[in-house]
Amino acid sequence: MTDHSDHNxxxxxxxxxxxxxxxxxxxxxxxxxxxxxxxxxxxxxxxxALRRSPVTVTIAVVTVVVWLTQFVPTWHVQEKLAFVPLWALDEPWRFASTMLVHSQPSPAHVLFNMMGLLLFGTFLERTLGSTFFAVTYVLSGVGGSVMVWLLALAGTAHPFALYVGASGAVFGLVGVLLVPSKRLDRNWGGVVGFVLLNTLMLFVEPNIAWEAHLGGLIVGFVLGALRLWTMKPKGARQ
Structure with a gap:
């Protein structure tokens, strides 16, 4: 209750x-x-960090929302957006759309990828800029799908399987962080730990698409090297 003064x-x-x-x-x-x-x-x-990383936060929110829509049975979201090597050339949007869908019903897959996105993405977006981050994320995700497609043509990956997840894109960010350069004041322990954890998971979960991880990692490393090795030192004349 609120105390009131005596009106008398x-x-x-x-x-x-x-x-x-x-x-x-x-x-x-x-x-x-x-x-x-x-x-x-x-x-x-x-x-x-989140406030200064609008692109990273937007991608994470959109990805989680799309994952939630996968639970609407009549929408068939996963089947429409997942990457299938056999359909790749007829439906090329799947090279990129697969980054938005994840396995279900367990949230472990999407949450693990979004943790990696927020951990590494916020750092790279603030350090190297939103444009570089966005381009690297998308191209790394596409690169992961391309690697799956190439290995499917070679008979290593399954041509009829549905490949889902943003792991290739997230590993692209890891690829940037693995570039040897003094221009990134990164946490090497977190980067190496993430890679080792994913490597160990390959022996626990056989359905992990290591092909997409590898493709994204390669693309991210190349883009990171081009960016970091061509950056002019601070204070250098234009």
């Missing part, structure tokens, strides 16, 4: 507060309130 008690000083505007107590309170109003609370590093 006569007001002091004709209904005005007993503190005048010149009172030091009022001046001190006003100063404290103004200072609290003007000084904004500092953002956490994670929130600041």
């Amino acid at each position: 008690e006569p007001p002091t000083n004709g209904g005005r507060s007993s503190f005048s505007q010149d009172s030091p107590e009022v001046g001190q309170a006003d100063t404290s309130l103004n200072h609290a109003h003007n000084v904004a609370a500092p953002r956490s590093p994670a929130v600041e």
Whole structure:
């Protein structure tokens, strides 16, 4: 409950507060309130990273939303967007659309990929720019599909299987981070740990499309090398 003053008690000083505007107590309170109003609370590093990575966040949100639509039986989202090597040339959009769909019903696949996207994507977008990040992500995803298609032609990958997931695109970001360059102040432990974890998963989950991982990794490394090795040092003349 909120405390109220007694209405039967006569007001002091004709209904005005007993503190005048010149009172030091009022001046001190006003100063404290103004200072609290003007000084904004500092953002956490994670929130600041997301705020400065709009493309990364947008891709993550769209991917999760599309994954949720896969649970609508009559829409057949996965079948329409997944990459199938046998249909690749007749339906070329599948080279890229496969990045938006993931295995179901378990959320482990999409969540693992989105964790990698947010972890590496926010760093690369803030460091190398939104345009480079977006181009690298999309081309790496397409590169993963191309690798699956080529290996299917060679008889290594399954030509009729549905390949889904953004793993190729995420591994493209890892490929950029693996480029030897002092221009990226990266966390090598996180990068190497991600690669090792995915390598170990190949022995646990046989349905992982390592072909897409490899294709995305190669494309990301090449694009990263072109970008990092051609960047002019800070302070250099144009």
